[in-house]
Amino acid sequence: MSDIQDNSRQDNNWEQAVDRSVDDHFDEIREVRRYLHQHPEPSGAEVETTQYLAGRLQQIGVKVQFGPGNRGLIVDGPAFTTPKVGLRADIDALRIQDQKQTSYCSQVDGLMHACGHDAHSATVYGAILALLDVEKSGLVDSIPWRVLFQPAEETNEGARQLVEAGAVDGLQALFSLHMDPSRKVGTIGIRTGDFTADCNELEIEVLGRGAHAARPHEACDPIAAVAQLISSIFLFVPRSTDSQEPVVVSFGQINAGQNPNVIPDRVLVRGTLRTLREEVSKNTISHLERLxxxxxxxSGTSIHVRHHGGPPAVYNDPYLTEILTASATxxxxxxxxxxxxxxxxxGEDFANYLCKVKGAMFRLGCANGDSPAPPLHSPLFDIDENALAIGAKILARSVIQWCRNN
Structure with missing residues (x-):
């Protein structure tokens, strides 16, 4: 047998070892996911979740560094070199009542992991186990990896907090994933370049003059002004933007008044603006202010438009996306x-890391069978747990492949 054939066989050994490790640890990976699913904590309060994950990691001999406020973890592999390639998981839950009838449904009233963050954490935990096993086997050289278990993804705060704590200092690449109930387990979705939107929260305050509902001429009606403004936004914003640039303006809250027969003096409207380019977002906000x-x-009212930056757009680095694609294939x-x-x-706050380090994420199919699955943020959301092993293998293989290439 030629040297090339020998090397090829040796090259494949580490990949097989990754897969074997994940399969051997599958019960443990699933146990982590189910525990987290039963014990959800909302954004900003993930202290017990952090402690649980820290305990599991310490049991397998991994040192952990707690994030700000003892929420979230920065976990480095045993390599003595500075970490260069990372994995990211998020750990917060949503204020949604779990309506599933399963043995592992949420035990906390009004809270559940309806966005798959429990599964993200378990998947990355499985990747850690595989990386440790393969390193110990001697099939690969020392792997300079770091893992981030991030709080407060849903509020766009956690990634920025970990960045400020130095979580991505020295990293050259960062991989992540997101559960996708629109895809069957055993499949993934991948995309190079633009992956998610640049997001802004909108708040519009309209101040008028209240009056009796029978005498609207005595008022400066803020409800009528809001109705006109929203209609104008939906009509004119699309007409002022390049048709090839997606712009989505949606309003989810309108708060005004206490009585049906009283015109109020104030209306507060909240919504979101989503584009793929920061420049388009800025131009759209300027147009909203003009309208x-x-x-x-x-209308004789006073209208104030305020905006609060959400996560920027996720841009998947072509080279890192290629590595994920090859691993998944x-x-x-x-x-x-x-x-x-x-x-x-x-929106996806993974983008906040990408302001500092190149990264890529993929969508992991988690629907069981061909039947439509409950979507993300649904009180019935669940996953086919076989997706956990698939995601862990893809992530662990991608980390090792990046190291072999760099």
Missing amino acids: ARGVAEA AILGRQNVNEIPKPSMG
């Missing part, structure tokens, strides 16, 4: 690694 000034002058077959044709207009 507000026009409606205010016409080796495990699942090319036919099950699907190109995502368009970016999502949802």
